[in-house]
Amino acid sequence: MRIAVDAMGGDHAPQAIVEGILMAEKEFSDVEFLLYGDEKQINPLLGDKVNQTNIKVIHTDEKITSDDEPVRAIRSKKTASMVLAARAVKEGEADALFSAGNTGALLTAGLLIIGRIKGIDRPGLMPVLPVIGKDDQQFVFMDVGANADSKPENIHQFGILGSYYAKFVLGIENPRVALLNNGSEAGKGSELSKKAYELLEGDDSLHYIGNIEARELLTGDADVIVTDGFTGNAVLKTIEGTALSLMKLMKSSIMNGSAKAKIGGLMVKGALSEVKDIMDYSKHGGAVLFGLRAPVVKTHGSADKTAVFYTIKQIRKILASSVIDDLVHHFEIQKENE
Amino acid sequence: MRIAVDAMGGDHAPQAIVEGILMAEKEFSDVEFLLYGDEKQINPLLGDKVNQTNIKVIHTDEKITSDDEPVRAIRSKKTASMVLAARAVKEGEADALFSAGNTGALLTAGLLIIGRIKGIDRPGLMPVLPVIGKDDQQFVFMDVGANADSKPENIHQFGILGSYYAKFVLGIENPRVALLNNGSEAGKGSELSKKAYELLEGDDSLHYIGNIEARELLTGDADVIVTDGFTGNAVLKTIEGTALSLMKLMKSSIMNGSAKAKIGGLMVKGALSEVKDIMDYSKHGGAVLFGLRAPVVKTHGSADKTAVFYTIKQIRKILASSVIDDLVHHFEIQKENE
Numbered sequence: 001m002r003i004a005v006d007a008m009g010g011d012h013a014p015q016a017i018v019e020g021i022l023m024a025e026k027e028f029s030d031v032e033f034l035l036y037g038d039e040k041q042i043n044p045l046l047g048d049k050v051n052q053t054n055i056k057v058i059h060t061d062e063k064i065t066s067d068d069e070p071v072r073a074i075r076s077k078k079t080a081s082m083v084l085a086a087r088a089v090k091e092g093e094a095d096a097l098f099s100a101g102n103t104g105a106l107l108t109a110g111l112l113i114i115g116r117i118k119g120i121d122r123p124g125l126m127p128v129l130p131v132i133g134k135d136d137q138q139f140v141f142m143d144v145g146a147n148a149d150s151k152p153e154n155i156h157q158f159g160i161l162g163s164y165y166a167k168f169v170l171g172i173e174n175p176r177v178a179l180l181n182n183g184s185e186a187g188k189g190s191e192l193s194k195k196a197y198e199l200l201e202g203d204d205s206l207h208y209i210g211n212i213e214a215r216e217l218l219t220g221d222a223d224v225i226v227t228d229g230f231t232g233n234a235v236l237k238t239i240e241g242t243a244l245s246l247m248k249l250m251k252s253s254i255m256n257g258s259a260k261a262k263i264g265g266l267m268v269k270g271a272l273s274e275v276k277d278i279m280d281y282s283k284h285g286g287a288v289l290f291g292l293r294a295p296v297v298k299t300h301g302s303a304d305k306t307a308v309f310y311t312i313k314q315i316r317k318i319l320a321s322s323v324i325d326d327l328v329h330h331f332e333i334q335k336e337n338e
Numbered sequence: 339m340r341i342a343v344d345a346m347g348g349d350h351a352p353q354a355i356v357e358g359i360l361m362a363e364k365e366f367s368d369v370e371f372l373l374y375g376d377e378k379q380i381n382p383l384l385g386d387k388v389n390q391t392n393i394k395v396i397h398t399d400e401k402i403t404s405d406d407e408p409v410r411a412i413r414s415k416k417t418a419s420m421v422l423a424a425r426a427v428k429e430g431e432a433d434a435l436f437s438a439g440n441t442g443a444l445l446t447a448g449l450l451i452i453g454r455i456k457g458i459d460r461p462g463l464m465p466v467l468p469v470i471g472k473d474d475q476q477f478v479f480m481d482v483g484a485n486a487d488s489k490p491e492n493i494h495q496f497g498i499l500g501s502y503y504a505k506f507v508l509g510i511e512n513p514r515v516a517l518l519n520n521g522s523e524a525g526k527g528s529e530l531s532k533k534a535y536e537l538l539e540g541d542d543s544l545h546y547i548g549n550i551e552a553r554e555l556l557t558g559d560a561d562v563i564v565t566d567g568f569t570g571n572a573v574l575k576t577i578e579g580t581a582l583s584l585m586k587l588m589k590s591s592i593m594n595g596s597a598k599a600k601i602g603g604l605m606v607k608g609a610l611s612e613v614k615d616i617m618d619y620s621k622h623g624g625a626v627l628f629g630l631r632a633p634v635v636k637t638h639g640s641a642d643k644t645a646v647f648y649t650i651k652q653i654r655k656i657l658a659s660s661v662i663d664d665l666v667h668h669f670e671i672q673k674e675n676e
Contacts, residue, residue, distance in 0.1 A: 132583035133590065145520055148528045182483055182571040190486040190568045214575035218583045230528045231572050233520040234565075237552035238573045242580040245470035245556045250588075252471065253608075260605050267602020268592055 001030060001319045003312065004085035004094035007037030008063035009101020011301045014038065017100060018045040020308020025054060027309075028316055034094050036060060036081040060084055063101075066301060070104030074112060082106065086113040089294045096295040096315045098286075100303045107146050110289045110296040117324070119331030122147050122154045123291025124229065125298070126162060127236065128170070128284045128314070131220035138284055139222060140165055143229040144236040146289060150228035152195035155179070159200050159208070160330065161290050162224035168323040169314075170223070174207050178222035180231065181211035192228060200226075205330075283307070285314030294324065339368060339657045341650065342423035342432035345375030346401035347439020349639050352376070355438060356383040358646020363392060365647075366654055372432050374398060374419040398422055401439075404639060408442030412450060420444065424451040427632045434633040434653045436624075438641045445484050448627045448634040455662070457669030460485050460492045461629030462567065463636070464500060465574065466508070466622045466652070469558035476622055477560060478503055481567040482574040484627060488566035490533035493517070497538050497546070498668065499628045500562035506661040507652075508561070512545050516560035518569065519549035530566060538564075543668075621645070623652030632662065 005021060007014045014037050021033050032054050035042055039059040043050050046057070062080045064073045077083060082101055086109040088094040097114065099106050107125070116123055124143030131137035140162045143150060150158075159177045166175035179197055181189045188211060189197065200208045212222050214235055227235070254265035283306070286299035295318045299311040318324075343359060345352045352375050359371050370392050373380055377397040381388050384395070400418045402411045412421060420439055424447040426432040435452065437444050445463070454461055462481030469475035478500045481488060488496075497515045504513035517535055519527045526549060527535065538546045550560050552573055565573070592603035621644070624637035633656045637649040656662075 132587050148520060148526075148531075180572060182486060182568055188486075193486075193568070214572040215579040215582075217576060217579055219579075227572075230520055230531070231569050234518060234552040234569050234573050235576045238555060238576040239580050241553040241555055241557075242577050243584060244553075246581060246584055249470050254606055257606075257608060261608060264602040264605020264607075267598050268595070268606055270591075270595060270599060 001096070001316065002032040002034060002094045003096050003098055003315055004034045004088040005036065006082040006085045006097070006099035006101055006106075007035040007042055007057075008081040009099040009106075009301075010299075010303055011100075012304065013100065014041050015045060016303060016305050017308055018042055019305035020303075020312065021055070022046070022049060023305055023309040024312035025049070025052075028312070029054075031312070031316055032056070034058060034085070034088055036085045036088075037063065058084060058088075064105045066102050068102055068105060070102060070108045073102070073105050074108040082109055083113070086110065086296075089114050089296075095319055096297065098297050098299075098311060098315060100299045100301055100308070103145075103298055106296065106298050107289055110292050114292050114294055114296060117291055117293055117328050117331060119335055120157055120161070120291040120327075122150065122157070123289055124154070124158045124161060125287050126158075126165065126290045127287040129218070129239075130284055132218045134220050137220050138170060139220065139225060140170070141217070141225045141232065141236065142290065143227070143232050144287065145229050145233035147229035149230065150192070152192060152199055155192075155196035155226050155228060156199035156203065157291070158226040159203070159206055159224065161327065162226060163206055164323050164327050164330070165288070165290060166223045168321040168326060169318050172223050175223035176209045176221075177206050177224040177226065178209050178212035180214060180217070180225055180227035180235070182213070184211050184213055186210060196226075283310050286311040288314075288318070291327075293328075295319065339434070339654065340370040340372060340432045341434050341436055341653055342372045342426040343374065344420040344423045344435070344437035344439055344444075345373040345380055345395075346419040347437040347444075347639075348637075348641055349438075350642065351438065352379050353383060354641060354643050355646055356380055357643035358641075358650065359393070360384070360387060361643055361647040362650035363387070363390075366650070367392075369650070369654055370394070372396060372423070372426055374423040374426075375401065396422060396426075402443045404440050406440055406443060408440060408446045411440070411443050412446045420447055421451070424448065424634075427452050427634075433657055434635065436635050436637075436649060436653060438637045438639055438646070441483075441636055444634065444636050445627055448630050452630050452632055452634060455629055455631055455666050455669060457673055458495055458499070458629040458665075460488065460495070461627055462492070462496045462499060463625050464496075464503065464628045465625040467556070467577075468622055470556045472558050475558050476508060477558065477563060478508070479555070479563045479565075479570060479574065480628065481565070481570045482625065483567050483571035485567035487568065488530070490530060490537055493530075493534035493564050493566060494537035494541065495629070496564040497541070497544055497562065499665065500564060501544055502661050502665050502668070503626070503628060504561045506659040506664060507656050510561050513561035514547045514559075515544050515562040515564065516547050516550035518552060518555070518563055518565035518573070520551070522549050522551055524548060534564075621648050624649040626652075626656070629665075631666075633657065
């Protein structure tokens with residue numbers, strides 16, 4: 001399998017990206033990496049690996065920055081590292097696209113260059129999130145912002161997409177799909193969520209378990225949680241913000257406390273960093289722009305080499321599964337039955 | 339000032355309610371309490387205060403439960419404690435309504451019995467939230483779920499409502515109003531939030547500072563944060579769920595850790611409970627159903643006597659301010675200018 005890497009995307013690019021790729025290259029001998037970016041910066045980081053056959057550097061001077069307006073950047077910066085990487089996937093030279101760069105631009109590149117699976121109207125951005133307190137349990141949540149507005153039909157498709165991912169990539173036999181809503185009872189919700197509820201409930205291919213409230217999001221009661229892109233974006237950022245604020249508060253409470261609290265703080269350092277680790281969902285991989293003809297995976301702009309490594313591990317798992325082909329098949333059959 | 343109390347609403351009613359009222363009664367000699375509910379249960383809790391002139395018990399056998407369907411309950415249970423309390427406000431026998439009961443029913447009672455301020459289309463539910471890490475700073479956030487669907491005009495009015503509250507009740511001179519959105523730049527967002535942005539920006543009476551992302555919600559960058567009722571509900575519940583999950587995880591990490599971690603855990607207990615205190619926003623008062631002709635304030639169903647006390651303190655502050663009259667005036671003038 002071949003992964004096209006936007007080596008210039010992200011706050012610590014290309015260093016963190018290349019170092020992460022080197023970690024992954026050691027572990028996964030079946031992956032070939034195509035690194036798009038400035039060879040003057042990348043080659044020194046590769047060191048003696050520069051001539052290895054499983055790592056290829058494709059030079060370009062141009063890159064997309066976090067300040068670039070997405071659509072304009074993708075259209076005008078035709079030789080940007082992200083654009084070239086996306087084009088490699090489109091042309092079959094690579095099987096998946098990885099970037100830590102401008103999210104909006106990556107979404108645009110995915111949609112305009114790689115393209116949607118036939119039958120999917122709106123791909124969604126889908127992170128894999130940890131279930132708090134249950135070590136090896138994860139769930140997927142979408143859409144966290146590929147779309148600013150979603151229709152009931154889009155949310156229904158997010159349920160199908162998430163369900164396929166949970167089954168074929170996470171290995172969950174019969175994934176429980178839930179709709180994020182403002183009450184747990186059927187009949188609750190906005191006009192949008194009520195209509196989405198009906199579509200999800202009417203789809204026999206899904207193991208739909210009904211509404212879930214945001215309070216229960218991290219408890220593991222569902223394997224796939226779907227909502228519109230605006231709400232999903234707000235909810236994901238609220239999780240991040242709340243966790244960050246609380247960890248900060250905890251630290252400052254300990255540091256500004258008594259001498260006893262400070263010593264105690266040192267003694268619970270392990271526990272604190274365990275909590276931080278669990279919330280650091282970069283270890284669970286990146287967010288997949290799902291619904292495209294190939295996996296496009298985004299990790300945090302601030303990603304370090306470890307986050308890059310885990311995201312490559314995730315992409316490898318997606319490619320090793322048949323999930324994209326299965327989805328293509330699902331929507332072909334649906335089309336035939338219409 | 340006279341507060342009508344639904345003594346039968348909430349998980350620990352009437353005990354927690356009556357005990358909280360007794361705490362408040364000691365502190366606030368200028369408040370008269372009208373307790374609606376079962377006198378056989380309430381009187382013994384009042385003990386020797388049963389004959390005090392500042393506490394009056396109005397007996398009723400009927401009450402609304404958390405399982406009741408809101409609109410049906412308000413219409414059919416005409417002598418329920420919540421309904422009688424709302425009616426007392428409507429008829430001028432009390433100045434404000436307090437309940438820890440069924441939120442939907444309270445919203446309905448507020449709308450149908452007490453009624454909206456003229457010119458306000460949709461009242462919103464507005465909690466006062468803590469700014470993490472800044473002890474005495476608070477902000478208001480609305481709508482957290484009085485409405486399942488909001489229009490741009492509603493969100494604009496939430497900005498006006500929140501601004502008045504922040505100024506006249508929280509004492510913030512020139513409250514900064516922000517719109518919760520999926521990006522910080524102008525021009526971002528859903529169709530709804532883009533239109534709300536324009537209305538807020540065009541209102542010279544507001545100190546509008548633009549978009550804020552959910553990640554920055556608890557940082558104190560804005561004094562009033564507005565959004566539609568569906569997103570606000572999801573965001574508030576996400577804060578609660580994330581904080582709860584993290585505190586649990588922290589505890590179990592410490593308890594399942596080494597002996598050292600356990601001892602350390604005892605030593606940081608103070609810091610942990612400080613964090614818990616800050617997140618326990620019942621101490622910041624209840625959520626105000628704001629935009630009605632009188633204050634209607636809801637505290638958590640699980641509220642204990644302390645939460646009841648703080649909510650009464652908040653209601654007293656609202657009544658002592660001129661905020662409702664000022665709002666009535668604001669919308670009268672607006673009407674005249676149209």
